[in-house]
Amino acid sequence: MLTVGDKVVYPMHGAGIIEGIEEHEVMGQRQLYFILTMPFGGMRVMIPMNNVENIGLREVIGQPEVEKVIDILRTPPGQVNGSWNRRFNANLLKIKSGSIYEVAEVVRNLMLQDRVKKISTGERRLLDTARQILVSELVLACDKDAESIEAWVYELLKENTPGD
Incomplete structure (x- = not known):
């Protein structure tokens, strides 16, 4: 309770x-x-x-779940198929699920997609929402400030970008 x-x-x-x-x-x-x-x-x-x-x-998740989030952010995404509005709807469902893992996938996929080809305005808003949700939970789970969590997430994603 x-x-x-x-x-x-x-x-x-x-x-x-x-x-x-x-x-x-x-x-x-x-x-x-x-x-x-x-x-x-x-x-x-x-x-x-x-x-x-x-x-x-x-x-809020505990340390073992934080490790799984790290793994998700470090793992390259699967093949992205479909139009941007299909991706948008699939990502929106993931965010609504309340699962930190699905939110981490959305952040990873959209941030990496944005590096390859700029994402749409709608997907950018979705990314901002997902990033805020992810960071807010990691702030409380790791007992750190938002700026250091955001930098950490960015570094984890950088590891996921070959040749960066």
Whole structure:
């Protein structure tokens, strides 16, 4: 059971810390909400406690999972097929899954694709979202600041680019 102080991931938004539990009335219904503070921009998010499973709220990964993320970022992507809108939809589904591994794949694939041939504006926004989600979770998982995590991710991806 999640509680105040837990580090959690909210799919499509990123990682945050449960700062409190508050009762609010929304649309005529009183219920309890987790109050999350997100490390990026200090945004506060209210999540109904009775809806935690449906939205995919989960705890931040531990060190063994961080190692798997590193492996994903270092592993060359498979063959990219299809039009940009097919890739966009497939990547969007991966981000919505809430899986750090799928988000890491999206970051890796789009960053490496952008080095070969510039990605579309829509894919750039998707990359920015995926990168923010990935970095926010790694910040909490590794207890480091966002700048050093971003530099680290960039270095891992650089290892994945032959001749760079």
